[in-house]
Amino acid sequence: MVALARSIGIPRKSFQLRSWAICACVGEKHESEELLEMMRGLMTLALCLSMSAGHALAEPEAVTNAKTLCRAVDTTISLSPCTYSEEAKTVTVSVATAGGDARELCQTIVSSLVEKQIYFGAAPWKLNLKSPASGDSTIASCDLPQTPH
Template structure:
């Protein structure tokens, strides 16, 4: 089980690094529009890994990206700094207050990790 979780997190990180190049070509625009656009791009990256237990969702109103991953809270928290670092490296910026809520199939609607974006 631990190996599967590490593979899932690793695949998510690979997707973030591969798709992060997108941001260099993104047109300049309103910060909130750019944040929403970046959120959908992040979702596309994470969905492409095949490791999420539900499709990624974006809440522009809630300034949030929601993902579900078969992981423990400790494992999910390791994803936060890695995703944030990859986003920064690839200049994918989010406006103030944007977060990624990580839940698991066992946590219901409760977050097992919340990552500032």
């Protein structure tokens, strides 16, 4: 995995993202732009790996893509297992980020999905980012990409 990440330009220190994010949550300061850049690279790698794992034929595209997104964030930025709800049309991720950084991370994830052409069908789905620092409240929410018409 390290070789694959290096081959697409992700620096070795990006693999330390989870510990960096946890440190940021407990008060150590890191430049948020550098952290977001590392997250962006890891999300791209994780989405590529998840897409290659295949899709179940019997479930809707949105559910398959919610599972793909959860696998990607679970291996990169999520502090606890990602969850999704087909009924509520939501994907929920727990992150060690706050406020503006969470909103920017939300948009970064959506941009990565669009870049990889991962869409959530015609009905609108939401990505909710939660934080343990906020009592597990939603700190950012954004629309997941819908299939283009």
